[in-house]
Amino acid sequence: MIRSVTGVREKIKQTWVHLVGSAKEFSMEQRVYNTFCLITIIGVGYNIPFNIISALYGPFFVTIFLLGLVTYAFYLSRFKGRYHRSFLILSLSVHAGLGINYFFNDGITGPTLVLLSLFFFPILVVATKGRYWVWTSVNVGLILSLALVEYLYPEVILGRYLSRETRFIDMVTTYLIVIVLIRVCTVFLLNHYNNARLATEQANKALLKLNQEKTKLLSIISHDLHAPLANIQGYLQFLTKAEMPPEQRLQIKTQLLQNTQTTLDMLTNVLAWSKSQMDGSKKALTSINVHQALSSTLELFKDIARRKDITLTYALDQAVHIIAEVEFLQLIVRNLVNNAVKFTNSGGTVQVSAQKQDGSLLLTVTDSGNGQPALLSPDIFLLNSGTTYGTQQEKGVGLGLVLCREFVEAQNGRIWFESHPVSGVSFFVEVPLVPEGLVAASTSLVAVA
Template identity: 40%
Template sequence: MDRPRIAPLTSQPTLYTMLPASPLTKCVFIPLCVLLLSPAVVAQQPATDSLQASLKAHPGKDTVRVNLLNQIARIYFTKDASIAETYGKEALQLSDSLHYKKGIVWATRNLALVENTKGHLDQQMQLTLTALKLAESLGDLPMRGVLNNDVGNIFTEQNSPRDALVYLKKSLRIKQQLNEKPEIGKTLNNIGSAYISLQMHDSAMYFLEKAEKIKLELNDQRGLAYTYENMGIIAMLQHRYDVALRYHQLSAAYYKAADNLPGLTKASLNLAEVQTMLGDMKNAERNLAAARDINSKLGNVKNEMIYYKIRYELDSARKDYAAALTNYKEFSERNIDYFNVEKSKQISRSQEQYESEKKQRENVLLKKEQQMHLATIQQQRVLVLSAAALFLALLLITVMVYRLYKRQQELYLELNNKNREVSLQNRIILEQNSTLENLNQVKDKIFSVISHDLRSPLAILEGLLFLLKDEKIDAQQFRLYTDELWRDVKNTAYMMDNMLQWASNQMKGIGVKADDFDVTQLLNQEFELLQTLARQKEVNLIHELNNTIMVYADPDMIRLVLRNLINNAIKFTPAGGEVVITARQEKDQAEITVRDNGKGIPPENQHRIFSNIYYSTTGTQNEKGCGLGLHLSKDFVERNHGRIWFLSKPDNGSSFYFTLPLAEEHDTTARGYTVVVQDHPVSGVSVLRR
């Protein structure tokens, strides 16, 4: 079938500056009433009614009924996907019972098209490839031409245009060989879609104009809808919005005439985007509402994402920046979800490919082993026959039996050696599998943090900077968001630091570089960095380390432990609360305490704090974390021969303790500092006391 190129989420300039002469110039201003009353459109509904009547009059369970069911399903898939799915399933079930392979091919293809309307491209690809394989076994050339075309369309929608062109050009050769002009026009259109994805607009227009010429000759109004939509997309990418508007108006009229709901949804979105660029806000709003209403029935996730993107552009053009920011967040969330879905699918495909390759390796080893056994058995047969033939000569028989025995022992020894080699290879494969599984867990955790915890604040910052850059929001309005943005970016930086330390620890290990250092001095260095976070939340931040405390540990690891514990305390302490850091020395150990009077940890979750289950909750001002900080802190403290624990009661705050070994030459006479960060009661200015 024809397939339009999905409208890009961002417009990019190209070198293409002018569309070639096209028959469009002769029909741009055709009234919509003429299109809606054309013979092909008027005849479409009676044709459907005629097929329905024929199906009702033919209750027999035979191939005639299968063909009627497939024809009706093909017509309904653009009108009502649920009805098309019902007829397709009945056709598939009946064809299977009749062993009618041609009916199975078309029923499977119709069910694949239904999955496309839902946006399920993986399911569509699986069904289409199944149908193509069966068509190839039947040697049905027309079927192969149609199904190769469908596979190419799916690759185009999955942003793999180079793979798409392989199948589309194969389909074109088959259809040209059969001289099927309607089908040739469809495939030419789809090749144009693939070249649009490759940013090769000259090549795309070449094939689209050839498709347009054929469809105009055949009066194929249904097919012209797809072609004009693709031409409109090229004009949009070149910022030639007047030309794009005319193409999309024609495309929308043809989609409406054919009652093609998925096509009408995309046409409405394209019109809304072009009208927004042209400043026609009223019509853009109307087309966006129409697209939303139609897509609510179809449930296509990608169309919903594009809707919020265009809604954001429309609100920005109206200078309604609050609504624009809200819609940009909606678009960003759906874009992240769509990215995660695509990522999961890609991981699933990689795992399936790995399992397939693993089975192939195992099969090769089994075949080699079988060949060795067969060779041994064959040799034994030869030896037995030889012994029977030489039975008359006792002495010769004795010599031959001895030689056969020695040969058999050598073969068994060789077989045992081969078996040991196979066992060794199996152990190596199992060890590699275990390593790959661990790396996959690290990769999945990193992808999860980047996708959910890091992309969201960056996406919001990007949206606000975009508005500021285009002077759609002034600096005074932007400053209203700076405190919240600063906190999000600071938390994001701490999360990124934790994630990188954890990933390095998991994938290649981190060596402990222990040395003598002063915990008090290290705390003062980190204290300056954390005071802004405390001041913003109006939390008093105090440390009471009055003496130099020399310990023997890795200073970089302990720096990260202190930062995580203090940052967590600030995160879960409300405004007006207090965070206090104290220390004491016992025998050969130093014990450091970070205490807060925040909301505490619920008893049912306390067992998860230092476990291997990555546990994270939002702070008192919705601060986020990646769930790695405390787990990493425990690992670093224990690597430095210390231990870490905590005490917590709900609504009474939490106290985290950890110990470190003291340095061998510890000076207890040196003085440290007591530092308090709090807001001045009169001026409101933060005061630092030591």
């Protein structure tokens, strides 16, 4: 029984939301206006049988006229999208219809002035700024004019209640309809206001965080990019002006190459971060062959690691496909492997592996470290202004892991690390696998092509 009642309530709620219109289709003002029209239709429809029972035949015909026009106005607004034309028709018909109804429904002692006052509510919500005072003047002017005419010429009031009971019923039900309408529309506006306020607060927090990160990033750039570029300039000036033994020249060239590579890595990460902030880190995720996407990048790092006497090995299944974006995935692996090489002593090892695990791919980058336990902060994936140095004083700005976290999350994955008790660190990246059926389908399509 309870389930059936709940089901009926839910169905009524869904029907009402459909009639009012969704937030995606209509603005807040339009939905409030549609709500007003619906409740007005219900209220006007109720008055039709009551007017017949009370022998108020003048109000009966006026009510029929109003019901038709209000229904048409709602149809224009909700289903035809002619919001302003609907409001114009509704405003003219309500003021005209209630103005006539005033003389057939007991004048100032009837409910007409209350209904006219109520119509000021949609004027507040719906009327444009340029026409607000026009409709306000029409509404207030009509109420004052009707009261003045009745005061000067009381004989113009034609319709009277048959009994005291019918008058009480009409007035009480009118007030109830007014209260319900004000209640529904006011709650609607309050909910919209609270939702908008919460959204604004969240947007302000996100903007404040972004501004703080940009400030930190600018500080990092001004400090940590300036120094290596100045060193590169100094090395080049020294090489062009000074005579030196070949061994010393080779040493300077090696140092120059290392500084250039470090600066290029920092600049690449800065540009990638800036682009991700502008694009919102959103790109189309597609099926990617992990081996094809990463093998060339890892082969390049083999040469970089060899210069530092580090052995880089990797094992990637050629048949593994994941749901990702190629540029994001390559940048993640590039930063993780670059960090592993940077913080590993000469003679050490860096291993990259990928294995399937519960519908996901677990990509692991493990290094042998610098001979001491790595004390990494849990906030390592957050932007900070500290500068990190590798085993050969390679400089970094702490931006690479920030990008890894952002890009992994953009691919519906997660990233974490584990420090080895003796030396070294393992970084783990988990991203969704492409279902086997889809992989087979895509492979067959490639074969046919």
